Structures are given as C-alpha cells and as structure tokens.
Amino acid sequence: MSAVANDGGAPGRIIPPAPPTSDSRTFARGVQDLIEGLRTSELWLHLGWTDIKQRYKRSVLGPLWITIATGVTAVAMGILYGELFHQDIKTFLPYVLLGFIFWGFIETSILDGSVVFSTNEGLIKQLPAPISIHVYRVVWRSLIIFAHNIVIYAIVFAVFRPPVGWSGFLVVPAIILFALNATWATIVFGILSTRFRDIGQLLTTAVRLVFFMTPIIWSAKTLNAAGDSGSSKLRYVELNPMYHYLEIARGPLLGDHVAFYHWGVVLACTAVGWIAALLVMRNFRARVAYWV
Template sequence: MSAVANDGGAAGRTVPPPPPTSDSRTFGRGIQDLVEGFRTSELWLHLGWTDIKQRYKRSVLGPLWITIATGVTAVAMGILYGELFHQDIKVFLPYVLLGFIFWGFIETSVLDGSVVFSTNEGLIKQLPAPISVHVYRVVWRSLIIFAHNIVIYAIVFAVFPQPIDWSALLVIPAIALFAVNATWATIVFGILSTRFRDIGQLLTTAVRLVFFMTPIIWSAQTLDAVGSEGSSRMKLVELNPMFHYLEISRGPLLGQHVEFYHWGIVLGCTALGCAAALVVMRNYRARVAYWV
C-alpha cells in the first residue's frame, strides 16, 4: 500500500514503498541451492556419465582406458620403487596401487572442480538450475572413475591376497567422506577460480607437489626404521592432511589397523571445508553466472 504525506497543508503526494530486501546472500539460500541441486539427481547423473562417454568418444575400449592407464602406472611405479626401497612386492604393490586409486579421486575432484563453472559457461547461462548441479556432476564423475580403477585392486588382490577382515568395511564411510570433501572442494575452488582464474593454475602446481609429499609411491613405515631422525620425519608427514585421508581409505583394504586420530583429523578437515563452502555459497553463489 502507498502512503500519503502532507506537506504544509498542500495536496498529498504518493510515497513509494521501500524496495524489498534481497535474501540472495544468506546461508538459507546457499543451503537451498545445495538441496535443490541434489534433488535434480537425474540431471547431474546424466551429465556426469555423458562427460565420461564424450571423453572416450570413438575409442574402442572407451572408459576402460581409465583402468588401463591407472593400472599400468601404478604397477610400474610399485615395481620400480619397491626395488629402490627394497620392499616386499607382495605388500608394496597393493599399497602403491591403492594410493594411486584414492589419490586419483582427490586429484580429479580438485582439478576438475576448479574449472567446473568456467568450462560450463553456456550451460550455466542457459539452464535455469542450481549451480550445485555442476558440483554434484563433478563428484559423480569422480566416483565413476574411481569405480573403474578399483577393479584393478580386485585383480591385484587375487594375485597378492591381503590379510583383511571385517574392518575392511570401514572403506565405505571413508569413501563417503571423500565424496563430501570433493563436494566442498569443488564449491570453494570452483567458485573462487571462476573469479580469479590464476587459482586453477596454482592448484595444478600444488596438487603435483602434494603428491610427492604424500606417502603414495613411498611408505611412511620406512621412516620408523631409521631411529629418532625417522620419528621426527614421521611427524612432518603427519602434518600433511592427505596422509590421513589415505590412511582411513587404504588401511582397511590392506588389513591394517587405522588409528582413531586419523579419522578425527579427516572429520575435522571435512567440517572446516563444509563451513568454508557454506560461506562461499552465501557470498558468491549468485555471482557465478556473471563471472563465467
């Protein structure tokens, strides 16, 4: 309703109502975007699978190239570094292989997630859908690649059986945590990289560096065999969060006991990452369409 104001007895004039307050920059709208995006699962499931098919279009083996490439690299690295470090190949090869498989999930989520919005400019501007659709698309695509690669472990396990028991089921919550972390990483790095394109290049360099700093092609247990100096080096290794992510996922499949503090650190990192993702969604979600 409009209000009527009197100016010294003059004829009343119409005063326009105040403009409505926008709620685009609220945590509620950010959470709503995530919920609505997840509900449109048919869309991001289709887009993620289409991405895999397009990548290997007109290829005879198709997505099997994912498995072949990972398997050849992991086996070659496992044999080479096993000889260099004088490791038992029956133990070291599955260790390296699982490291490659789970690291591949992390690397794909971070690097693909950092460019997910900038590479889908047309779809974002033309398709009236929550931006979280593209986030779930990246996570789903990473899970598909992971499912292809885990087949290699089944083959290696048949050749070199590991002493696993019921605790191997802990890999299920570990993979769930990987998916949650891939979600917040895609939101944070994807949105920020859309605004500042240099972040994508920095992430590529950082991921390569962290790969060599993480016990993937080398074993952290070898540090315990060099006395007090090895103990101090082990403390440096534990400062790397990726070490704990690999421990909770690789350990159960190798029949190793995983200390609870590894889970605690991963859960803490997950909570911090989700909080950062909510802040980024609150402040910058509505600007993505203008930045791409």
C-alpha cells in the same frame, strides 16, 4: 502497504513502502541451491556419465582405458620403488596401487572442480538450473572413474590376499567422506577459480607437489623404522592432510589398523571445508554466471 503521514493540519502524504531486501546473498539461498541441485539428480547423473563417454568416444576399449592406465602406472611404480626401498612386493604393491586409486579421486576432484564452471559456460548461461548441478556432476564423474580403478584392486587382492577383515568395511564411510570433501572442494575452488583464473594454475602446481609429499609411492612405515630421526620426520608427514585421507581409505583395504586421530583430522577438514563452501556459496553463487 503505503503509509500516510499527517503533518498537523497539512493533508496526509503517501509514503512509499521500503524496497524489499534482496536475499540472494544469504546462507538459505546457498543451501537451497545445493538441495535443488540434489533433486535434479537425473540431470547431473546423465551429464557425468556423458562426460566419460565423450572422453573415450570412438575408442575400442572405451572407459576401460581408465583402468588400464591406472593399473599399468601403479604396478610399474610399485615394482620400481619396491626394489629401491627394499620393500616386500606382496605388501608394497597393494599399498602403492590403493594410493594411486584414492589419490586419483582427490586429484580429479580438485583439478576438474577448479574449471567446472568456466568449461560449462554455455550450460550455465542457457540452462536455468542451480549451479550445484555442475558440482555434483564433477563428483559423480570422479566416482565413476574410481569405480573403474577399484577393479584393479580386486585383481591384486585375488593375487596377494592382504589380511582384510571386517574392518575393511570402514572404507565405506571413508568414501562418503571423500565425496563430501570433493563437493566442498569443487564449490570453493570452482567459484574462486572462475573469478581468479590464476588459481587453477596454482592448484595444478600444488597438487603435483603434494603428490610427492604424500606417502603414495613411498611408505610412512619406513620412517618409523628409521629410529628417532624417522619419528621426527613422520611428524612433518602428519602435517599433510592428504596423508590422513589416504590412511582412512587405504588402511582398511590393506588390513591395517587405522588410528582414530586420522579420522578426527579428516572430519575436522571436512567441517572447515564445508563452512568455507557455504560462505562462498552465500557471497558469490549469484555472480558465477557473470564471471564465466
């Protein structure tokens, strides 16, 4: 409503109301975007599955190439490095295989997430929808690829019979944490890479480097067996967050005991990541359409 000012005997003058404050840069709008994106699940579920089909269009085996490529690579690397490090193939091959499967989920989430907005310029500018649908689309697509790859572990499990007990069900909360982390990573890296395109190239280089620094094709147990010098080296390995992510997901499926501090590190990284994601959504969500 307008206000009327009275300056003594002068006639009252109308004071216009203050312009409304924009709420586009608030945490509430960022959270609302995430919630609305979840409600439109039919859209991003369809888009994610379409991405997989388009990738293997006119292919005889279709998405099965995902499983074949991962299986051949993991088995070849497992046998090779098992011989080089003098590891028992019955335990080392499942170890390497699961490392490749879960690392594939991490790598796909980061690299595909970093280009999620720049590669969907047309949809973002023409489709009036929350930007979070593109985030969920990437995570859903990564889960589909993971589901294809985990079939390889079922075959290896039938052959080598790792001692998996009831603790194997701990892989379920581990996968949930993987999905939550993939979501915030896609939000943060996707939006920042849209503004600064060099970030995508840096992420590609960093992911390749971290792959060799993470116990995937080599085992951290070999460091424990190396005595005091091995223990000091293991401390450096534990500084790598990816080591803890793989431990909580791979350990239960190998029948290994997973120390609680691995879960603590992953939960802490998840919390910090989501704080960063909410900050990025708050400050830059509305600018994505102008940056693509």
